[in-house]
Amino acid sequence: MHISIASILWGLGGNCILNWALLFFQRKHLSRSFLGVFSVSLAVVDTLLTLSITSLHLTAEGHLLGLKLTRYHVCLLVQILGEVYITLQWPVVVVAGLDHFFTVTRRWQASTRRSVCISVSGLLWSLSALYVFLSDFRPIMEEVFHIQIHQCWVFQISHILHIATFLLMLLGCAAVHAGLQTLKNPPLIDQITDHSRRSVVLQTLHIYLNTWALFLVILAILLLLPVEIPAYLGLSVAWLCFLNSLLIAVVLCAVCPASQLAQGRASVPPDSFCAWRFIGGQSTTTQIKRKQVSC
Template sequence: MNVSIPSILLGLGGKCLLNWTLVFLQSNHICKSFLGVFSMSLAVVDTAQTLVVSTLHIHADGYVLLLDFMLTRYHICLLVQILGQVYSVLQWPVVVVAALDHFCTVMWRLQPTTARARVIVCVFVTGLLWYLTAVYVLLLSDFTPVLEDDSYNQIHRCWVFHTSQILQVSTCLLLTLGCAALHAGSNTQLLKNPPLNVQTTDQTHSRRNVVHQAMHIFLNSWALSLVFLAVLLLLPMGIPAYLGLNVAWLCFLNSLLITVVLCAACPASQLAQGLAAVPPDSFCKWRFKFSLATEDRA
């Protein structure tokens, strides 16, 4: 799809504003998880991209000399397409790494002494992901930029690729969440027969309790976003690749991954005794309530 350069600038500017607003809102715990560190790096990359595109577009001569290399409006389209492809490729690796990070946080409560080491690891993994993805897109993939044949002075529109990874990721995670809920419900249905083991019964009820509370907390905060994703699934409309990866999407992904991990692992006894840590989340209040009887059994 051909998009005018001013429209691209408007989209990038709005994306940068949204990115930094959400980063500052989460400043108290932005460096306590992989997704927080990656969100900061994404905001920096988007800001650099917006500044470069703006400089090339508003320059009166239509080009800028940088280290004896002439940058023109061709490079606006080239940069937008390359970074859009990088953002699309990054979607699944970010999901996998963030899920592992959340799982380790929930199942093994990290000590304060490991906080600095955790930040270093997150920064290293973030830089490694950006580097490997850029190498893959530029050298190993079959990605081919689409550029106009006109002179750089006459270029006013760029071809923009669309991304479908957001819908793929959200659909996969929501299906996983649904399967975890069905699994907990099916275990509860089996309890209609007299149980042979009281401890197994308590564990099953605790599992159902965690799944129910986790899904309730998630839906209270992100119900409208789920409706928006459902509309995107039904309508034949695409998301521009250069806008697909943003901090708002990462915040939604953070809450969704926390819900999936809690429903899949269901650390009921750890949560009841305060031995399980929930990853930082600025949009969902992950507070679980358990009955005294359940806590005693746990």
């Protein structure tokens, strides 16, 4: 689809402001997860792209390392970055999901977390850019003089809706599975039940939906209506915040660390939007003893 360069600049500028505002809001958690570190790198890349495109658009041409830059390069930069964002979508989801899984199951060492997250983020950016340049990617350019270029052809992205739909279906399957397992194998008397599998799943869904219900409605509208999302806006810190909460909910429902939560051994990944607090934590045996004493 064709979008004017002015509209591209407005979209990128607004996205940059939103990115840095969200980073400031969750500044205490940025170094504690892969998505936090990746969000910082994404905000930096978006800002550099916005400044570069603004400079080229206002001056109509410029020079960098002996190379003459024109508005052709504005469209080229937007298309390349859009392809990189499309390539990054699923790898970011997979790495972030593994990061949350290792956090919940206490398989992460805090001393190495930050360095690993920074290294993986840099590796993903490098591999995605390399993949785009080595693939059969072909930019689409206007066959007019560069000063007369006022709009660019940009690629659309549908991965966001596909990812959200897939993860929500996975979350629903995990919830159904947990409920069926509880019905088939009811907990024994001496097992911890305040944080039973069913209780953890229900509380997880309740916390998640209380926070992101409105955003889910917006995604449903985008899914039902033929709304075109430009590829250069395919990744944003706002999307990563939603993705972070969704992945936490999926991991908690899939792993269901009921006994770990009851004993205080489970660690929930950092989330600036959802307050992952679970009610309960005492065993059935303790409750029975208290009832017997009270009787």
